[in-house]
Amino acid sequence: MAENIERIVLDIDSIIRQHLWFDFHVLSYDGRKLVIAGSEDLDYYHTLEVIFENVFFFKGYFDGWMSDTSAPVFILEVLDTELNGKYEITQGNRVFIFRTEDYRNDVIIAAGSVSYNTDTVFYYQREDLKENERIADFVKRDEA
DSSP states (O other), rough: OHHHHHHHHHEEEEEHSSSEEEEEEEEOOSSSSSSEESSSTTEEEEEEEEEEEEEEESSOSSSSSEOOTTTTOOOOOOOOOHHHHHTTTOTTEEEEEOSSSSSOOOEEEEEEEEEEOOOOESSOOOSOOTEEEEOOTTTTOOOO
16 A cells, blocks of 8 residues: 555656646545646646545645745655644654645645546636546536
8 A cells, every 4th residue: 555655646746746836725625625726827727636645634725836846745654753743744744745845844634545536627617628638626617
């Protein structure tokens, strides 16, 4: 399981670092599941959803942040007793970090697991969607 999470984190970071820049924001949180969306242009769409399950802790920015893609952006924190003690992170949670460019502090998430989705999700009404494209849930649908 640990190797799988490590592989997923590396995959997510690789997707992010294929771009010249990447911005993020909290898309949703339902009490257990946190979805962070990211893309090069969050005004119109996102191309990555990082999905955390069984979220224990979040320290970050709901409105969004930028990350420098010339260095690792998304990392899995190795066992750090100082960090675990500071934030009182309980056993069974993994600590994930998004490195931020525009803030002094990084985004830290403690959760049981992480996965991702690479659909393109548009923030406006659009016709003729292709495979792996959809309209965001918060976009009002046109009445027919």
